[in-house]
Amino acid sequence: MKRLIFAAALLSAPAMAQDHGLPPDAEVMKALDAYPGVAAAGARLNAARATADMLRAGPHEFVLSGSVVRRDVEREGRFQEHDVSLLRTVRLPHKASLDRKAGALGVAVAHDQGEDAHHHAALLLAGLWYDWLLAGELVRGDAAAIATQDAALKAMQRRVQERDAAALDLDQAQAALSLAQAQHADSRAKLEKARATLAATFPDLTLAPEPPVLPTPQMPAADIHVLRDLVIERSHEVRAAEGEAARMGVLSRRAQADRVPDPTLGLRLFNERGGLEKGVGLSVSIPLGWEHRRAGAAKASAEASAASFEAAAVRREILATADADLADVETRFAAWASMRQSALSTDAAATRTARGYEMGAIDLADMLYARRQASDIRRAEVAARAEALRAVVKLLIDSHTIWSDAHDQEEERNPAAAR
Numbered sequence: 365m366k367r368l369i370f371a372a373a374l375l376s377a378p379a380m381a382q383d384h385g386l387p388p389d390a391e392v393m394k395a396l397d398a399y400p401g402v403a404a405a406g407a408r409l410n411a412a413r414a415t416a417d418m419l420r421a422g423p424h425e426f427v428l429s430g431s432v433v434r435r436d437v438e439r440e441g442r443f444q445e446h447d448v449s450l451l452r453t454v455r456l457p458h459k460a461s462l463d464r465k466a467g468a469l470g471v472a473v474a475h476d477q478g479e480d481a482h483h484h485a486a487l488l489l490a491g492l493w494y495d496w497l498l499a500g501e502l503v504r505g506d507a508a509a510i511a512t513q514d515a516a517l518k519a520m521q522r523r524v525q526e527r528d529a530a531a532l533d534l535d536q537a538q539a540a541l542s543l544a545q546a547q548h549a550d551s552r553a554k555l556e557k558a559r560a561t562l563a564a565t566f567p568d569l570t571l572a573p574e575p576p577v578l579p580t581p582q583m584p585a586a587d588i589h590v591l592r593d594l595v596i597e598r599s600h601e602v603r604a605a606e607g608e609a610a611r612m613g614v615l616s617r618r619a620q621a622d623r624v625p626d627p628t629l630g631l632r633l634f635n636e637r638g639g640l641e642k643g644v645g646l647s648v649s650i651p652l653g654w655e656h657r658r659a660g661a662a663k664a665s666a667e668a669s670a671a672s673f674e675a676a677a678v679r680r681e682i683l684a685t686a687d688a689d690l691a692d693v694e695t696r697f698a699a700w701a702s703m704r705q706s707a708l709s710t711d712a713a714a715t716r717t718a719r720g721y722e723m724g725a726i727d728l729a730d731m732l733y734a735r736r737q738a739s740d741i742r743r744a745e746v747a748a749r750a751e752a753l754r755a756v757v758k759l760l761i762d763s764h765t766i767w768s769d770a771h772d773q774e775e776e777r778n779p780a781a782a783r
Contacts, residue, residue, distance in 0.1 A: 384757050385497060385579040387569060392489065392767055395568040399485040405478035412474035416467030422460060424453040424626065435637075447634035449647075453626050462618040469611035476604035483600060486767045489569070490757050492562040498750040499555035500575030502743060506548035509739050513541040540732050544739070581700060581752035584760060588693055594763040595686035596679075605671075605678035612664070612671040619664035625651040689759040696755040700748040707738075707745040714738035 386392070396402055430448040437443065455463075517537040555575070563571055584591060596602070630647035717734035720726035760766045 384582070384753055384760075385576055386490070386493065386757065386766075389767065391569055392486075395489065395566040396482055396485050396767065398568045399566065401481045402478070402485050405474075405481035409471070409474040409478050412470045416464075416471050419463040419467035419470075422455045422463065424455055427451040443637045443640075445634075445636045447632060447636075449630050449632045451628055451630040451647075453628040455626050456621070456624065459618060459621050459626070462614055462621060466611055466614045466618065469607055469614060473604050473607040473611060476600040476607060479600040480604060483761065483764075486761050487758065489566055490761060491754065492558070492565060494750050494754050494757075495558040496555070496562050496571075496575045497578045498746065499551060499558045501578040501746045501750075502551040503548065503555050505739075505742055505746060506544065506551045509544045509735075510541065510548055512735065513537070513544045517541050536728055536732060540736070543736075578746065578749055579753070581697060581749060581756060583693075583697065584756060584765070586765065588690060588759065591759050591763040591765060592686045592690040594765070595689060595759070596682055598764045599682045599762075602675075602679050602682050605675035609668070609671040609675040612668040616661070616664040616668040619657075619661040623654065623657045623661055625657070685762060689755070689762055692755040693752075693759050696748070696752040700745070700752040703741070703745045703748040707741045710734075710738040710741040 428448070428450055431446065433445045435443045435445055517534075517540075521534060559571065559575070562569070628647075628649045630649070632645040632647060633643075634645070635642050714734040714737070717726055717731050721728065721731040757766075
């Protein structure tokens with residue numbers, strides 16, 4: 365049942381991204397692929413493949429050696445002599461098998477690390493994108509507040525000219541407008557900073573002159589508890605850590621096997637005493653000395669143990685991330701819903717206060733305070749809305765429901781494919 369829900373979520377992934385105000389998937393994937401961290405991970409994958417080829421071939425090669433000697437033998441004369449030797453150290457069969465396994469695991473680990481780099485780049489892009497949208501929404505709200513305060517100031521100026529209001533009221537209206545303008549200028553500075561950061565970090569992403577409207581948060585189409593489980597199941601960071609632990613385990617076994625040294629076999633052809641002596645010989649040599657190899661095996665075993673503990677730590681971190689994502693979605697949505705209701709109430713109160721001021725039942729200070737409170741609550745609602753959007757999109761990215769490639773979907777069907 366979980367898989368059916370997940371499949372439905374995958375089919376609706378592009379729609380999910382659009383529902384949450386995110387840029388088109390094609391643009392996002394292009395920007396992520398061009399991100400330096402992702403490109404570097406791709407280069408490391410190529411390096412891992414080359415390393416696997418090296419391990420498959422083995423470290424030993426043929427060595428050709430020879431010599432030419434001119435010998436002077438007393439009472440016999442001078443002789444031209446030469447010999448040729450062909451040597452090669454032979455890797456024992458079980459060592460070759462371990463090398464191939466280590467190489468394959470290295471490629472799988474590099475692939476998972478590359479996907480994890482893609483994942484972290486996606487989180488970075490989403491965070492910067494919502495910084496831009498949040499700043500834009502605040503700028504628009506502050507601009508509306510300026511328009512309201514400006515209209516109030518002009519009305520107050522007419523009343524002062526008509527001697528229907530005191531100069532103190534005019535000062536208060538001017539102060540309210542100046543405060544709104546200062547807040548708008550601060551929001552505009554944050555908007556420009558957010559846009560510059562996003563554009564510099566992801567230059568391949570097309571940005572409009574002004575950010576889109578910050579949308580209303582929506583719960584994911586899939587069950588958020590299922591998405592929480594998928595954060596763990598599909599974590600490339602966990603796979604990379606566990607793959608590295610497996611690779612280090614293979615290398616430990618390889619180091620243990622290397623305590624039995626590889627023999628070197630040789631073929632020698634020689635011609636001595638000017639051709640009076642000719643021959644063919646075989647040679648075998650085996651290194652003697654165990655202390656260095658024993659210490660190397662102990663070191664590899666300790667490193668394999670450390671890698672296993674590190675993999676367990678990573679799994680715990682991802683478990684904590686999954687639980688935090690789930691809790692964040694639930695609490696951020698609840699906080700935004702409360703803040704939205706508060707914004708509606710303060711807006712209604714500000715409207716009634718303005719009407720009371722027009723009727724003379726409420727003084728200017730109370731009206732300005734009500735407007736200021738409504739403006740602050742609206743800004744808080746925008747911030748809460750952005751946090752709710754961030755929370756749900758982070759859960760979608762961490763569960764690989766959006767901005768994930770086809771390989772992830774293949775591994776969902778066969779998690780052992782890369783192993």
